[in-house]
Amino acid sequence: MTDKRGKLVVVGTGLRTVGHMTVEAISWIRMADRVVYVVGDPVAEDMIAALNEKSESLQTLYSSSTKRIDTYNAMVERVLSLVREGLTVCAVFYGHPGVFVYPSHEAVKQARAEGFSAVMLPGISAEDCLFADVGFDPATTGCSSYEATDYLFNQRPTDPASALVLWQIGILGNEGYSPMGRYETPLMPLLIAKLGRFFAPTHHVAVYEAAVQFGCRPRISWIRISGLATVELSAASTLYIPPGAPTRPDAQVHAQAVAMGIPIGGD
Ligand SMILES: C[S@@+](CC[C@H](N)C(=O)[O-])C[C@H]1O[C@@H](n2cnc3c(N)ncnc32)[C@H](O)[C@@H]1O
Known part of the structure; x- marks a missing residue:
């Protein structure tokens, strides 16, 4: 001591x-x-x-x-x-x-x-890199971010008009550790079915892997949601699901704002 x-x-x-x-x-x-x-x-x-x-x-x-x-x-x-x-x-x-x-x-x-x-102290996360590489600004439609297995097993709010980021998609359902970074994901069909409640099966999503070495390019594989069953994933994969539906305005709040004499875009 x-x-x-x-x-x-x-x-x-x-x-x-x-x-x-x-x-x-x-x-x-x-x-x-x-x-x-x-x-x-x-x-x-x-x-x-x-x-x-x-x-x-x-x-x-x-x-x-x-x-x-x-x-x-x-x-x-x-x-x-x-x-x-x-x-x-x-x-x-x-x-x-x-x-x-x-x-x-x-x-x-x-x-x-x-x-x-x-x-x-803060650092630069995979999601920060994703916003830059995929070219998506979360301010546009909002963005929810969940751990993939947590998202699958729990009732997390999903707005098809917002983006969705699922972390650890490549280790879905795994509690252990694989030294090679490759995991079996037998629960993927359940996740595909769950995403199908909110997004069309033909909706395009990106499997994203940021470059970890200076000067290298990221991996951005655009596939249909149904393609998640066969696409190659690793422990470093993050799933990006862009919005799949138009934003639904809150009519009640719009009406209240108009009644207050506050002009709202489109009203
Ligand atoms: C245990 S978390 C660590 C996250 C890390 N602390 C960060 O700030 O990004 C591991 C998960 O981060 C994401 N991740 C890690 N490396 C990545 C990379 N190179 N590209 C994209 N996502 C990555 C994946 O979702 C992966 O399953």
Whole structure:
């Protein structure tokens, strides 16, 4: 044990480490006593190691025989054990560290509960890249964003006049870990049927994979919803479903606004 109080700073690499990592994140990685990281690509690992030699991967905690939630809890425990030693720990996750990342939020929560200082800094997420690459502005029609398995098993609101983003489409229904990043998705027909309640089966959707290396191009595969049964997916796939119906104005609010003498577009 050192006599220094521990501190946790959680940062993201963005999707493309070379280019997306913020100056703030780089500074914390440099300054930390210890760096732990969960990043998918070797370029990011090299960059982190070059910034701070006292860095270790938590990726090694994954195994095909362990449920993902157990691996995540082991990651939290490793981070907390270093903070309890009184160290300033920088935990690095790819993308935005707080977007679809259970161990980052849990580590911050637990560190604060134990009286340590803990902060999370924002990063560039896959959805941020999607908006840029696919050319969709969520301000136009709105956009809902769900984890694919959560969306399938729960009654999440779906507005066919808005865009829908389903994360983790390539690991639909999986709780485990595949070292090769390829998963069986036997529940896909159920998801296709559920999406069919809101969108035509011929509606075109995009399987999206942002480029993770500088100068590379994203994968954007436009297919019909029914094509989800056969299209190749990976753990890095995100599904983008553009609006499939016109926006329905709220007639009641329009009438109320008009009665107030406030002009509304089209009225
Ligand atoms: C555990 S979440 C991590 C998200 C990450 N923290 C972020 O900010 O984007 C993993 C999911 O993010 C999405 N994702 C990760 N890498 C991606 C990429 N290169 N292109 C598109 N989506 C990606 C996929 O939906 C994937 O299943």
